[in-house]
Amino acid sequence: xxxxxxxxxxxxxxxxxxxxxxxxxxxxxxxxxxxxxxxxxxxxxxxxxxxxxxxxxxxxxxxxxxxxxxxxxxxxxxxxxxxxxxxxxxxxxxxxxxxxxxxxxxxxxxxxxxxxxxxxxxxxxxxxxxxxxxxxxxxxxxxxxxxxxxxxxxxxxxxxxxxxxxxxxxxxxxxxxxxxxxxxxxxxxxxxxxxxxxxxxxxxxxxxxxxxxxxxxxxxxxxxxxxxxxxxxxxxxxxxxxxxxxxxxxxxxxxxxxxxxxxxxxxxxxxxxxxxxxxxxxxxxxxxxxxxxxxxxxxxxxxxxxxxxxxxxxxxxxxxxxxxxxxxxxxxxxxxxxxxxxxxxxxxxxxxxxxxxxxxxxxxxxxxxxxxxxxxxxxxxxxxxxxxxxxxxxxxxxxxxxxxxxxxxxxxxxxxxxxxxxxxxxxxxxxxxxxxxxxxxxxxxxxxxxxxxxxxxxxxxxxxxxxxxxxxxxxxxxxxxxxxxxxxxxxxxxxxxxxxxxxxxxxxxxxxxxxxxxxxxxxxxxxxxxxxxxxxxxxxxxxxxxxxxxxxxxxxxxxxxxxxxxxxxxxxxxxxxxxxxxxxxxxxxxxxxxxxxxxxxxxxxxxxxxxxxxxxxx
Amino acid sequence: xxxxxxxxxxxxxxxxxxxxxxxxxxxxxxxxxxxxxxxxxxxxxxxxxxxxxxxxxxxxxxxxxxxxxxxxxxxxxxxxxxxxxxxx
Numbered sequence: 092x093x094x095x096x097x098x099x100x101x102x103x104x105x106x107x108x109x110x111x112x113x114x115x116x117x118x119x120x121x122x123x124x125x126x127x128x129x130x131x132x133x134x135x136x137x138x139x140x141x142x143x144x145x146x147x148x149x150x151x152x153x154x155x156x157x158x159x160x161x162x163x164x165x166x167x168x169x170x171x172x173x174x175x176x177x178x179x180x181x182x183x184x185x186x187x188x189x190x191x192x193x194x195x196x197x198x199x200x201x202x203x204x205x206x207x208x209x210x211x212x213x214x215x216x217x218x219x220x221x222x223x224x225x226x227x228x229x230x231x232x233x234x235x236x237x238x239x240x241x242x243x244x245x246x247x248x249x250x251x252x253x254x255x256x257x258x259x260x261x262x263x264x265x266x267x268x269x270x271x272x273x274x275x276x277x278x279x280x281x282x283x284x285x286x287x288x289x290x291x292x293x294x295x296x297x298x299x300x301x302x303x304x305x306x307x308x309x310x311x312x313x314x315x316x317x318x319x320x321x322x323x324x325x326x327x328x329x330x331x332x333x334x335x336x337x338x339x340x341x342x343x344x345x346x347x348x349x350x351x352x353x354x355x356x357x358x359x360x361x362x363x364x365x366x367x368x369x370x371x372x373x374x375x376x377x378x379x380x381x382x383x384x385x386x387x388x389x390x391x392x393x394x395x396x397x398x399x400x401x402x403x404x405x406x407x408x409x410x411x412x413x414x415x416x417x418x419x420x421x422x423x424x425x426x427x428x429x430x431x432x433x434x435x436x437x438x439x440x441x442x443x444x445x446x447x448x449x450x451x452x453x454x455x456x457x458x459x460x461x462x463x464x465x466x467x468x469x470x471x472x473x474x475x476x477x478x479x480x481x482x483x484x485x486x487x488x489x490x491x492x493x494x495x496x497x498x499x500x501x502x503x504x505x506x507x508x509x510x511x512x513x514x515x516x517x518x519x520x521x522x523x524x525x526x527x528x529x530x531x532x533x534x535x536x537x538x539x540x541x542x543x544x545x546x547x548x549x550x551x552x553x554x555x556x557x558x559x560x561x562x563x564x565x566x567x568x569x570x571x572x573x574x575x576x577x578x579x580x581x582x583x584x585x586x587x588x589x590x591x592x593x594x595x596x597x598x599x600x601x602x603x604x605x606x607x608x609x610x611x612x613x614x615x616x617x618x619x620x621x622x623x624x625x626x627x628x629x630x631x632x633x634x635x636x637x638x639x640x641x642x643x644x645x646x647x648x649x650x651x652x653x654x655x656x657x658x659x660x661x662x663x664x665x666x667x668x669x670x671x672x673x674x675x676x677x678x679x680x681x682x683x684x685x686x687x688x689x690x691x692x693x694x695x696x697x698x699x700x701x702x703x704x705x706x707x708x709x
Numbered sequence: 710x711x712x713x714x715x716x717x718x719x720x721x722x723x724x725x726x727x728x729x730x731x732x733x734x735x736x737x738x739x740x741x742x743x744x745x746x747x748x749x750x751x752x753x754x755x756x757x758x759x760x761x762x763x764x765x766x767x768x769x770x771x772x773x774x775x776x777x778x779x780x781x782x783x784x785x786x787x788x789x790x791x792x793x794x795x796x797x
Contacts, residue, residue, distance in 0.1 A: 320752060320761045321794065324719045330797035336717045339789055340766070359718060392797035509795055517795070536796040541764045543757035543774040557773055586796070593794045596760050660769045 092117070093298050093611045095152075095197035098218045099707040100211065102284050103144055103203030107218045112197045113704035117613065120701070121581035122197060123153030124180060125627040127169035129705040130200055131178070132630050132698065137637045141173035141276075142258060142283040144204035150191065150249070150289060153583015157192030157297055157373070158610045159305055161312045161598065162585035164189045164373030168249075172275035173283070174260040174426065174480045175502040175527045177635045181263070181277050182531070182580060183249070184372035185270030190247040193293025200707075201284065210250075210288040212242065215295075223287035227256060231265035231421040238290050250288035251278045252421030254468040258282045260480040261426035261504075262468075265418060269380065269388035270372070273423040274506065275526055276480070300612035308609060312602060313376045321594045325379040325587060326369065330392035331359040337396070337509060341659020344508045345400040346454055347432035348498050348648075351510045351656045353400035361407040362390070377587055387415035390424075396508020397428020402435065403454030416461060420468040429504030430477050431463060436496050443489065448473045480504065498648045501640065503527020505648075512651050513661040514538055516565035519674055522645050523569070525631035531586065533573035535565075536593050550595045562670040566678035574624040578603060581623065628682065629690050630698050642688045645675055710785045716750065717791025720763065724750045738783035741765065741772075753790050764793035 092114060099108040112126075120126045127149045139145045148170040155163040166188035172179025191199075195216035208223040225241075226234050231252035238248045247266060254262035255278030262278030263271040272278070281287070299305055316322050324332055335358035337343040345353045355361075365385065371378035382388050385408070390398070394414045404410055417424045437443045438452040445451065449472045452459060466474025476488045481502040483489045498505045500521060505528035511517040516535045524532040537550065538559050547555050551571050555564040572591050579589045582603060586592050590599035600617035607613050615623070632640075647666055655665045679688045711730040721727045731748070733739060739747075742755035753763050755777050765772040765780070766789040772780055782788055 320719075320792065324792070328718070332718045333794050333797045336791045336793055339715070339717055339791065340771070340793065507797075514795075530796070534796055536794065539764070539793050539795045541762050541772065541774050541777065541793070542760075545757060546760060557775075559771070592796045594761050660766050660771050662769075 092613045093300055095192070095297065096195055096216065097197055098199045100199060100201045100218060100220070101203045102201065102205040102209065102220070102286065105220055107220070108707050108709055109216070109218070110708055115701070116704050117154065119623070120627065121154040121623055123151050123156070123165075123583045124167040124169070124182070124577065124580035125623060126198065126581070126705070127151040127167050127180065128627055128630045128634065129702045131169060132634055133702045133705040134200070134202075135171055135634070139171055141171040141176065141179070141280065144202070144284070146171050146280055146283070148201040148277070148280050148284065149198055150201070151198040152188055152192050152196070153581060155606060155610055156583030157189035158299065159309050159374065160584065160606045160610060161309055161316065162372070162375040162377060162588045163583055164375055165583045165585055166191070167580060168264060168272040168277045170277060170280045171638070172503070172526070173258070173279045174276040174482070177501055177638045177640055178526050178631055179275030179277055179280070180526050181272035181274045183264065183266065183270055183272040184585060185266040186373045187247040187249045187266035187270070187291060188583065189373035190291040190293050192297055193295055194291045195293065195295065199289065201286065204283065205285040208285045208287050210238070210286065210290055212290050214292040226287050228253075230419045232268060232419050234288060235266070238288060242290055243292060246290050246292040248288045248290045251281050252419060252468070254421045255279060255282040256287070257468060257470045257478070259422065259467055259470065259478040260482060261423040262421050263423045265421050267388070269418050271418070271423065273425060274529065275503065278421050299610055301609045305606070305609040308605060312598060316588055316597065317376070319594055319596050322377055322588070326377050328359045328363070329369065329379045329381045331362040331390070331395055333392040334358045334395045335360070341656060341661040342510050342513060343396055343400050344498070344510050346403055347401060347436040347496060348510060348650055349436065350658065351661060352659050354405050356405055357395050357399045357407050357410055362395070365407065365411055372585070375585060377585070379587060383411050383415070385411050385415055387411070387418055389418070390414035393507050394424040394428065398424055401428050401432045401508065402460055404457060404460070405455060406457070409457045413457070413460060413464070416464055420464060422464060422468060425506040426480055426504045427464065427467070429498050430480060431460060433493070433497055434477060437489070437493050442492055447476070495649050498528070498650065500524070500528035500647065501644050503529065506530050510656065510661070512656050512666055513664045514559040515562045515666065515674070516559070516568050518647060518651065518666050518671070519565055519678060520569045520572070522647050522675065523678060525628065525635060531576070533569055533576060535568035535572040535591070537591060537595055538568060542595060546595055550591065560664060562674045565674055566681045569678060570681045573628060574621055575599065577624040577627045578620050581627065582607070626698065626701070629694055632684070632688070632690055633695055633698060636689065642675070645688060647671070712744070712782050712784065713787045714748070715787070715789040717789060719792060720750050720753050720790055723752070733784050736784065738781045741777055741780040741782055744782055752792070761792065763790045765790055
């Protein structure tokens with residue numbers, strides 16, 4: 092089997108240790124998200140301050156990142172989240188992950204805090220700490236440009252902007268103009284360590300175990316993927332494709348989820364007028380990213396919905412400018428697009444006033460929204476309150492009744508614009524997602540596709556109820572989705588080519604297993620890949636429980652239980668508390684946990700044994 | 710009066726139009742699968758074998774796969790057809 096290197100960087104001591112990635116760790120957790128969780132399980136002190144030097148920040152390539160496999164240019168960046176207080180785990184594409192692999196590394200495990208701003212320069216199997224004083228104060232885009240100018244053409248950076256430097260709890264790490272490790276405030280963790288960027292420059296592709304077979308399989312799989320209508324249309328329009336369809340269905344979070352439909356003026360057709368071209372991440376043939384004519388990339392559907400409809404913004408040019416601003420500042424648009432609407436509703440209801448906000452905070456006030464984003468990044472005025480994200484409640488910066496209007500789970504603002512009150516499986520998925528309110532961990536997207544029972548049974552391996560408004564068997568579809576997405580995150584491949592993500596076709600365990608064998612010479616049959624995925628979910632549960640998570644946290648915002656959807660085909664739907672509680676119990680049992688969501692002592696002991704090598708030898 | 714048909718993404722692009730009225734020949738209505746055949750918009754069809762089927766919304770009611778196969782569309786009805794993706 093071909094193995095790579097893991098670097099242990101202690102920013103306090105200014106030291107770097109480089110070791111071979113342990114083979115048993117790869118067999119148990121592959122790489123990417125799985126291996127990151129193994130290191131967090133082993134190295135993260137319980138109760139650590141997420142903004143303190145003891146937090147462990149891990150940049151982890153997937154097992155196949157940078158290999159000639161389809162859409163294999165992604166990585167996970169993980170730490171304890173300063174936003175949620177539990178697992179922070181953000182997935183990022185672009186070109187940086189593959190460059191880190193070519194520079195000789197599977198992952199970087201970073202601890203401590205530097206005395207001065209630094210960046211890591213990673214190249215040719217070495218990691219150097221270099222002064223970042225010349226770059227401190229630059230936004231995320233200018234930082235990357237300056238670093239490539241100074242380090243050399245072709246260097247790729249994962250960098251923070253002002254938001255990360257000012258330790259805004261939902262600051263993200265940027266590579267390129269739009270690729271973000273967005274969720275959970277990983278940018279704030281970097282800022283707290285005075286780590287401005289990680290720069291990778293590599294020119295040695297990873298050695299391939301069976302190059303001929305892998306290249307042949309890649310050709311065949313790419314051809315297969317491009318037979319999919321979903322892949323074809325994603326490559327033409329990108330995710331803005333989803334916006335108009337959500338509007339028509341009445342499934343769009345609007346004005347802090349008070350409404351569920353908004354103007355069509357932000358849909359794909361309107362965004363297209365401002366798109367220069369479509370581009371892709373490293374190694375991907377889908378090319379679903381769009382370069383906009385206002386100097387940035389995007390917006391994606393998440394930003395369209397949350398910074399658009401959810402804030403009451405109606406004009407597509409305003410939306411693109413807001414999108415570009417968030418990316419330059421290094422702010423997660425999922426959190427910004429939930430927190431700002433939260434504040435707007437609080438202002439609307441008179442729960443907060445101008446003595447706190449510093450001025451009117453009206454729906455759709457674009458100049459006010461842009462100013463607020465700048466103030467959040469600078470931690471200025473009311474921006475300093477929202478910079479604390481949901482922790483503003485615990486810190487006493489907002490009245491306690493504000494919690495009733497917050498759309499967040501486990502203190503993480505909801506990631507996506509889809510209102511989950513109609514599709515019950517989506518609601519369960521948000522509630523149990525291991526990093527908080529998030530659709531990317533486990534959304535059973537097939538539940539809204541109107542698939543026949545025959546096709547569903549082929550996908551899930553057993554009969555399931557197709558009706559999206561039913562609670563029955565939805566634990567099956569969520570668990571299945573959670574497993575396969577965890578597996579693909581361990582590989583460093585993109586969700587958009589994963590079976591279950593918008594299509595029952597696309598790539599699944601059989602393809603993953605074959606790619607792993609041909610790329611690195613490791614035999615992991617499909618059934619074992621499922622076991623790896625379940626192991627990762629168990630580990631995330633154990634880490635979260637160490638940080639205080641209980642069954643009570645696997646819940647939904649009050650609004651989803653109490654307020655029915657007001658308009659459209661989804662009108663009248665909400666989540667029934669009793670049905671949800673029963674569904675949650677069934678999900679736990681499906682996971683092999685007890686009725687409080689606790690893995691058995693035997694499984695916990697097994698995880699501990701498997702993570703023994705997830706630590707520096709020294 | 711006819712049937713008001715709305716085409717969402719991506720189907721309106723092949724058809725070149727987002728909304729139009731389909732005039733029925735018969736007052737009894739038309740089976741949805743037959744209507745799709747007549748519209749001849751690529752990808753707009755009713756079949757249990759489709760892995761990436763269109764989603765049909767008839768008079769604000771989202772149809773399941775089985776309901777789509779049995780549905781009859783009548784004069785004055787509103788039909789929306791789109792590819793419903795929820796992951797993005």
